[in-house]
Amino acid sequence: MHRYRTHTCGDLRPDNVGETVRVSGWVHRVRDHGGLLFIDLRDHYGLTQCVADPDSPAFKLVETVRAEWVVRIDGEVKARTPETVNANLPTGAVEVFIREIEVLSTAAELPLPVFGDQEYPEETRLKYRFLDLRREKLHNNIMKRSEIISSIRRRMTDSGFFEFQTPILTASSPEGARDFLVPSRLHPGKFYALPQAPQQFKQLIMVAGFDRYFQIAPCFRDEDARADRSPGEFYQLDIEMSFVEQDDVFNAVEPVIRGLFEEFADGRTVSPDFVRIPYAESIQKYGSDKPDLRNPIVMSDVTEQFRDSGFKVFAGQIAADPTVEVWAIPAPTGGSRAFCDRMNSWAQGEGQPGLGYIFFRDDGQGAGPVAKNIGPERTEAIREKLGLGDNDAVFFVCGHPAKHHVFAGTARQKIGRDLNLIDENAFAFCWIVDFPMYEWNEDTKQIEFSHNPFSMPNYDHEAFLALDPSDSATILDIKAIQYDLVCNGIELSSGAIRNHKVEIMRKAFAIAGHGEEVLTEKFGGMLNALTYGAPPHGGIAPGIDRIVMLLCGEENLREVTLFPMNQRAEDLMMGAPSEVGARQLGELHIRLNLPD
Numbered sequence: 001m002h003r004y005r006t007h008t009c010g011d012l013r014p015d016n017v018g019e020t021v022r023v024s025g026w027v028h029r030v031r032d033h034g035g036l037l038f039i040d041l042r043d044h045y046g047l048t049q050c051v052a053d054p055d056s057p058a059f060k061l062v063e064t065v066r067a068e069w070v071v072r073i074d075g076e077v078k079a080r081t082p083e084t085v086n087a088n089l090p091t092g093a094v095e096v097f098i099r100e101i102e103v104l105s106t107a108a109e110l111p112l113p114v115f116g117d118q119e120y121p122e123e124t125r126l127k128y129r130f131l132d133l134r135r136e137k138l139h140n141n142i143m144k145r146s147e148i149i150s151s152i153r154r155r156m157t158d159s160g161f162f163e164f165q166t167p168i169l170t171a172s173s174p175e176g177a178r179d180f181l182v183p184s185r186l187h188p189g190k191f192y193a194l195p196q197a198p199q200q201f202k203q204l205i206m207v208a209g210f211d212r213y214f215q216i217a218p219c220f221r222d223e224d225a226r227a228d229r230s231p232g233e234f235y236q237l238d239i240e241m242s243f244v245e246q247d248d249v250f251n252a253v254e255p256v257i258r259g260l261f262e263e264f265a266d267g268r269t270v271s272p273d274f275v276r277i278p279y280a281e282s283i284q285k286y287g288s289d290k291p292d293l294r295n296p297i298v299m300s301d302v303t304e305q306f307r308d309s310g311f312k313v314f315a316g317q318i319a320a321d322p323t324v325e326v327w328a329i330p331a332p333t334g335g336s337r338a339f340c341d342r343m344n345s346w347a348q349g350e351g352q353p354g355l356g357y358i359f360f361r362d363d364g365q366g367a368g369p370v371a372k373n374i375g376p377e378r379t380e381a382i383r384e385k386l387g388l389g390d391n392d393a394v395f396f397v398c399g400h401p402a403k404h405h406v407f408a409g410t411a412r413q414k415i416g417r418d419l420n421l422i423d424e425n426a427f428a429f430c431w432i433v434d435f436p437m438y439e440w441n442e443d444t445k446q447i448e449f450s451h452n453p454f455s456m457p458n459y460d461h462e463a464f465l466a467l468d469p470s471d472s473a474t475i476l477d478i479k480a481i482q483y484d485l486v487c488n489g490i491e492l493s494s495g496a497i498r499n500h501k502v503e504i505m506r507k508a509f510a511i512a513g514h515g516e517e518v519l520t521e522k523f524g525g526m527l528n529a530l531t532y533g534a535p536p537h538g539g540i541a542p543g544i545d546r547i548v549m550l551l552c553g554e555e556n557l558r559e560v561t562l563f564p565m566n567q568r569a570e571d572l573m574m575g576a577p578s579e580v581g582a583r584q585l586g587e588l589h590i591r592l593n594l595p596d
Helices: 059-064 122-127 136-158 199-207 246-263 279-286 312-320 337-349 369-386 401-418 461-465 502-511 516-530 544-551 582-587
Strands: 020-033 036-043 046-052 070-079 094-105 181-183 191-193 212-221 232-242 275-278 325-331 356-360 393-399 429-433 438-441 446-449 482-487 490-497 537-540
Touching (some): 036 070, 136 232, 136 246, 232 246, 232 544, 246 429, 246 537, 356 369, 461 502, 502 516
Antiparallel strands (some): 070 094, 232 537
16 A cells, blocks of 8 residues: 555545545645444545544544644545535545544644635735645646646647746846846846746747747846736747738737636626627727726716807816827616716725716606706706617716726726626727837837837838938837737736847837937847848737636636735745845855845
């Protein structure tokens, strides 16, 4: 017999009745039922009920066992009586009568319970993550993560992609988030950087002629934590393809993502089509470039209905500034003064002066201060434009779209949630396309890249090379061949058709204020490679952690990551970041200059 087990705790079935078996695992619970002692024994594979009565030679030792001790149990498999069968357990029709028990290790008093899914402070959960991971829900999430990644690899390989690994120690790059730097012992005063993404390397793989690449790539960014972004590190499905246009990337990625979500949907629906929405349209209709399409609310521009109207708060702004717009946010079924007043109070809590509204009574009449001031004709025009019915409502925001679209999008989502309009059992995908190539930085008074600096401008190449850098109106109107994949309001990935022509890259960076010396110093390897024959290529990088989070039905990446850091980028379990000794610092030729 094996030293520790003949079966796992998830193996035993009625077919095993009468067999003598050996199982090992953690003591999930100990229960005393009138002289009968029950141990629920747990391992990675499941849970088995074990029983000892006073006649068992192991009874006295079983009495001493406590939760989370690790034990080995030998015994006979018996069928449970019909009234004691646990239909919720795969092993629930049998139990093991204990003949012998060995304590393999004991456990101190636990700082958090393993049984159940009670809420516990984040600090405790992360400090004792190895215990937190024993909890059933979290354990299942991590196993599902493993299955999802295995499925991704299989689907990518079946689609003709090849998996390659790119370097972890690389050069610092000026774009994107802050780098994590690694001092070089052999080159005093110089530093490696951990890759924010394998962006340049995967492009160089295309230049090298490998055609279709993918990698489950670790990425490192020194940025603050969010619910959908881990501080420090994350993983992405990195993809790059040669001799492709935007549609080719979409046609390669959609079957992989759709098939993956269908495989792990657990009864939820997956949208058959990945809708394509231009960036500007997404901002206007949804107030976001990450729209949640499960929410049916679509915003509309109703500036003309308020121009020269009796609602002076809006009409005055429209008259004073031609860039001012009024956006309407429909609220189907929200046609009550109580709901509208709650939304108005919420808006004030968000730092807004309020949220204008009209609600329609069951007699079809518009009500509220806005309806009263603009009159029945304009009210009816708004109603018809938005397709609103009785007992519906509509809210309004007014101002510069660049300044109010985020609030409008947040209001749209709140209305959708509060009115139960969002289908929680669906995955709704879309592509956001036609991103601006550049944007204006109001602080620096300069034109900057708005997305990925390595993207190809969606602009006639000869005309692009002839652009006057001072022609900001034309430059800010240029679109890039960039795209984001969004699901349920979460950005899964960004991608682009890359700029593979040296002269266009030089011009693109010059427009953003980066001269030849910046290109040579920071992107010398890439620039050099492009001079030796680069194919047209493009790619994308869906976030693994966010995909798993969606498929597990979680709202925080901590619930789908083995060993996450806290919000301050600290590993409470391992004590990182930590101080290092003078000897190590000396080897790296580093002297600390700490703040007071």
